Structure formats: structure tokens, C-alpha cells
Amino acid sequence: MDLTRYINTFGHAMHQRYGQKVHKVSINAAFTCPNRDGTKGIGGCTFCNNSSFNPNAKAALAVCEQVAAGKRIIRKRTGARKYLAYFQAYTNTYAEVSALKSLYDQALAIPDVIGLSIGTRPDCVPDKVLDLLASYRDRGFEVWLELGLQSTSDKVLRRVNRGHGFGEYVDAIQRVQQRNLQYCTHLIAGLPGESVNATANSARQVVEMGSTGLKLHPLHIVKGTQMAREWKHGEVTPMTLDEYVQVVANIVTEAPPELIFHRLTGTANKQLLLAPDWTEYKWKVLNSIYLELARRDPPQGTVLQVFAGSDTQQITSVNI
Numbered sequence: 290m291d292l293t294r295y296i297n298t299f300g301h302a303m304h305q306r307y308g309q310k311v312h313k314v315s316i317n318a319a320f321t322c323p324n325r326d327g328t329k330g331i332g333g334c335t336f337c338n339n340s341s342f343n344p345n346a347k348a349a350l351a352v353c354e355q356v357a358a359g360k361r362i363i364r365k366r367t368g369a370r371k372y373l374a375y376f377q378a379y380t381n382t383y384a385e386v387s388a389l390k391s392l393y394d395q396a397l398a399i400p401d402v403i404g405l406s407i408g409t410r411p412d413c414v415p416d417k418v419l420d421l422l423a424s425y426r427d428r429g430f431e432v433w434l435e436l437g438l439q440s441t442s443d444k445v446l447r448r449v450n451r452g453h454g455f456g457e458y459v460d461a462i463q464r465v466q467q468r469n470l471q472y473c474t475h476l477i478a479g480l481p482g483e484s485v486n487a488t489a490n491s492a493r494q495v496v497e498m499g500s501t502g503l504k505l506h507p508l509h510i511v512k513g514t515q516m517a518r519e520w521k522h523g524e525v526t527p528m529t530l531d532e533y534v535q536v537v538a539n540i541v542t543e544a545p546p547e548l549i550f551h552r553l554t555g556t557a558n559k560q561l562l563l564a565p566d567w568t569e570y571k572w573k574v575l576n577s578i579y580l581e582l583a584r585r586d587p588p589q590g591t592v593l594q595v596f597a598g599s600d601t602q603q604i605t606s607v608n609i
């Protein structure tokens with residue numbers, strides 16, 4: 290299975306840029322989130338249990354220890370020798386700039402760490418933080434901002450208690466783009482209140498607005514969340530594998546060739562996952578996407594552009 294035949298994956302894009310494998314190393318820097326501490330909300334997004342996202346990153350360890358441990362595992366598994374410090378858990382810009390700088394500097398001081406990937410919410414990227422990230426980029430580091438949007442529909446964002454709307458994303462990307470920062474938009478397929486194809490519409494919208502990367506994953510219903518309670522009461526119906534594969538294939542084939550896909554699916558901690566059960570099998574999902582793309586056989590960037598409102602342009606996680 291060679292996904293890069295059909296998709297501009299993050300791994301492929303980094304290899305093109307650096308001539309070797311570059312892999313993200315997850316870090317849990319013990320941040321919290323304004324949607325949990327009462328600033329924006331309490332209880333968080335209804336699907337969120339951060340333990341399900343990065344069970345290997347232990348907040349009790351210092352950044353350098355987490356990166357060292359992650360490097361060992363990734364090097365053995367993938368052969369990668371260069372890394373991006375991926376601040377993943379919770380909201381990784383939610384602190385004073387001086388505190389953020391200290392954490393990011395620690396990561397960038399580690400040998401073979403060539404950059405940062407910072408996961409955050411669109412309403413948590415003040416200008417000072419963006420200026421800090423731009424300063425790392427100007428010093429030659431690879432810098433990505435990962436903006437969790439999940440859906441462009443305010444109705445859906447309210448339904449999952451996201452604590453921000455699409456407007457905050459629009460404001461954030463305007464300021465991100467002013468600084469020419471690379472950014473990846475996270476979308477979740479299968480949120481309650483959305484049609485099966487809604488994520489493709491969200492993807493079109495954010496790509497049209499200039500997103501340089503996309504990270505996709507299906508909704509996971511995990512223990513300890515409000516969503517789990519709704520699912521038990523029959524209020525949430527997870528997507529089927531086939532529905533998800535079709536949505537991803539639609540997004541990929543319509544995406545412009547330069548768009549970088551950071552992720553095409555995601556897995557949750559087995560002990561926490563309730564549904565859908567197929568999300569447990571990352572390679573089965575990726576293989577199904579690959580087979581669907583092979584069946585359609587237009588690689589990314591070859592379907593007529595609909596994103597940019599122009600009929601002349603071409604359009605076209607598990608980290609890939």
C-alpha cells in the first residue's frame with residue numbers, strides 16, 4: 290500500500306523537504322483547556338477524553354524525557370532520524386507567552402528536533418503566540434500550527450459544546466496567514482447533527498480559505514465523555530467504515546495537489562473506545578481508503594477545482 294501514490298501525505302511532504310523521514314513526537318506538556326477550566330466552558334467538548342488521544346505521552350515527564358522516549362520508539366518503528374516536537378494534549382498555546390517559549394525552547398534544544406507542531410484551538414492563538422511561532426520559523430525551524438476546528442457549522446460546534454464558533458477560526462487564520470505560518474486544520478467526520486458528507490463541505494471551505502494542511506479522523510466515542518452517555522441513549526449514530534472511506538476519498542480527490550494531509554484516520558485507546566469498533570484498526574481503515582482511491586484512480590489534485598470558486602483550477606492522521 291503506497292498512499293503517496295494518491296495523496297500528498299505529511300510524511301511524503303517532509304521527505305521531499307528534508308530528503309529523509311521526519312516524524313512527529315507527541316508531548317503532553319500538562320496544559321489544560323479554556324473549555325474545561327471555566328473560561329469558555331466546563332466539561333469540555335462532548336467527545337473529548339484526552340487520554341484516548343495520546344496515551345503514551347506522560348505529562349509527569351519533562352519535555353526532554355518525553356521526546357527522548359518518543360524518539361526511541363519512532364526510530365525503531367519507522368527509521369526516522371529527524372523529529373517535530375508535537376505538543377498535542379489539550380490546548381498547547383494556553384499559557385503566558387514566556388511559559389510557552391520556555392517549553393518550546395526545551396523541545397527545540399533536543400538534537401534532531403527540527404521543528405514544532407502545536408495543537409490548539411482557534412480562539413487561543415493571540416498575536417504574541419503567533420509572533421513567537423513565526424520567530425522559530427524565521428530561525429529555520431519547521432513550524433506547524435494545528436487548529437482544532439472539527440466542523441465549519443456553528444450549529445454542530447454548539448451541539449458538541451466546542452466553546453467557539455467558525456468565526457474564531459476565520460479570525461485566527463487571517464492572523465496566521467498575515468505571518469505566513471503553515472497551519473493544519475483538524476476536522477472530525479461523523480459529529481452528531483452532521484450529514485455524512487458534511488466533513489467534505491467543511492474541508493472545501495477551509496481549503497478554499499487557505500489551509501495548508503488537513504488532519505481528518507472519524508468521531509470516536511470514548512468512555513468518560515458526554516458523547517458516550519448520548520450514544521448509550523441512542524442519540525448519536527457513529528459512521529460506518531464505508532461512509533468514512535467515501536468521505537475521505539471525496540476530500541482527497543478534490544484537494545489541491547499542494548495540500549498536505551497530516552492524518553487520514555485516528556485510533557483511540559482500546560480500553561476507552563466504545564464505538565465505532567472499526568476505528569480500532571488503523572491499517573484496515575487506511576487500506577480501505579487506499580483501495581477506494583485506487584478504484585477511483587484520480588490522485589490528489591486531478592479532479593476539477595470546486596474549492597476556490599474557480600472552474601479553471603485543479604483541485605483535487607495516525608500520522609502518514
Ligand code: SF4
Binds near residue numbers: 333334337410
Ligand atoms: S477537544 Fe480540545 S478543546 Fe475540546 S475539551 Fe478537549 S482539549 Fe479542550
